[in-house]
Amino acid sequence: MEAACFAAVAAAGTTWTLTRRWLVTKAGGIPSGASARRRERKAERYARAVDRRRAKGREKRRQLADLKRRAREEGTDGMTEEEAAQLQSNAARSSRERRSEATELEALVAGSRLTILVNCAYDCNTARERQSLAHQLMGVYAANKRNRSRSPAQVVVWLPAPEVEGKLRDKGAGNWPAFRIVPREGAAATDAAAAAATAAEAAAASEAAAAAAAGVVVGDAGVKDRAAAAAADGVQGAAALAGSEWVRESPGRVVILTPDSEVELDRVEDGDVFVIGGIVDRSVRRGQTLRTALDLGVRHARLPIARALASEGEELAVGSVLNVDTVAEAIMRRKAGDEWPAILSELVPKRIRAKAAKKPAKKRGEGKDTDGGEWEDADA
C-alpha cells in the first residue's frame, strides 16, 4: 500500500520527499474518491511551497557566502548576517554616491579655468619615490574633490612612469573625473625618450649655468655632480613638456612652480596652467624645475611661504620644498580666493616649521635642507 502511495505521489510530479510516517498519518491509506484527490492536491501544493522555501533559503545562503567571501577579501571577516547586509547596502549606496560625485565634479570642471599639470616625465625618482609620487597624485585628486565647489581644477598627470601610472589605474584613476593621465606612449613617449637620451649631453654643456640658476657654488665635486644631475633632470622635464598642447598653444599661460624661483606667486588667474614637478626628492636636488622653466622660456614662481608665515608670526626659510599634493591644493585654494597666510599656515606641515625653528640653516649643497630650504617629508 505504501509503495503504491509513493508511486502515486511520484506520478503527480511532486519533487518533495515525504516520510513514510507522514503518508500514513496524513493520507491514511490508498487515496480514492473526491476526498483523496483533494488530499493529493493539498499535498502537491504543500510540496511546491516547500520547494519554493528551500530555493529561497539556498539563494540567501549563496548571497551570504558571496558577501562573506568578498568581506574576507576586503579584510572584514567575521561579520554577522546583519553586518553583511549592512555592507551590501553600503556598497550599493557608496557606488551611487560615487556616481553622483563624479557627475558633480565633471559639471563643475566643465566651467573651470584652472589647469594643474603634474609633469612626471622626470626620471630621477627612485622606486620608493615613485610609489610616493603615486600617493601624492591620489592626494591631488582628493584635494580637487575637497575644493570642487569653490575652485575645481582640471588635473593632468603628464607622462608618468609605468609603475606610477599602473598604481593610479589600479585605484581606478582612469575613470576619475577631471583627472587625465597622459601616458608615456606614442609621440609623447618618443619625445621623452629622446629628451632622456640628450639630457646628459645638454647638461654637461650647461652645467655652470644650471648651477648658477640653482644658486649652487660650483667647486666642490659633490655639489658639481648634483648640479649637473639637476640640470639633466630639468632639461629632460622641459623636452617632455615642450610638445604639450599648453606649451605649444598658450605658453604665456604656463607657470612652472619651483621652490627655487626668485618670483613669488601672488594671484592665480583664470586660464593659468600651473605645472608642478612630479619629483619626490628625499634628497633635494635644487633647480630641476627652475631649469625646466628656463629651457622652455615660460614663467616660473614659488609659493610665498616665508612671507605668508611671517605675517602669521612664524619664521620659515625661503625655498621650503613642499609635496606635490600640498602645492596643488594651495593653488586650488588661492584660485578660490583664499589669502596666502590662511592657506599656507594650514597646509605647510608643522614639522617643517618645527625644524626651521630648531635647526640653524645649513650651508648650500649640504643634502636635503640646502640653502636654508626645508623639506616636506614625502611619505608623511
Ligand SMILES: C[S@@+](CC[C@H](N)C(=O)[O-])C[C@H]1O[C@@H](n2cnc3c(N)ncnc32)[C@H](O)[C@@H]1O
Ligand atoms: C618635492 S618638490 C621637488 C623639488 C625639485 N627639486 C624641484 O627642483 O622642483 C615637488 C614639486 O612641488 C612644487 N613645489 C614644491 N615646493 C614649492 C614651493 N615652495 N614653491 C613652488 N613650488 C613648489 C614644485 O613644482 C616641485 O617640483
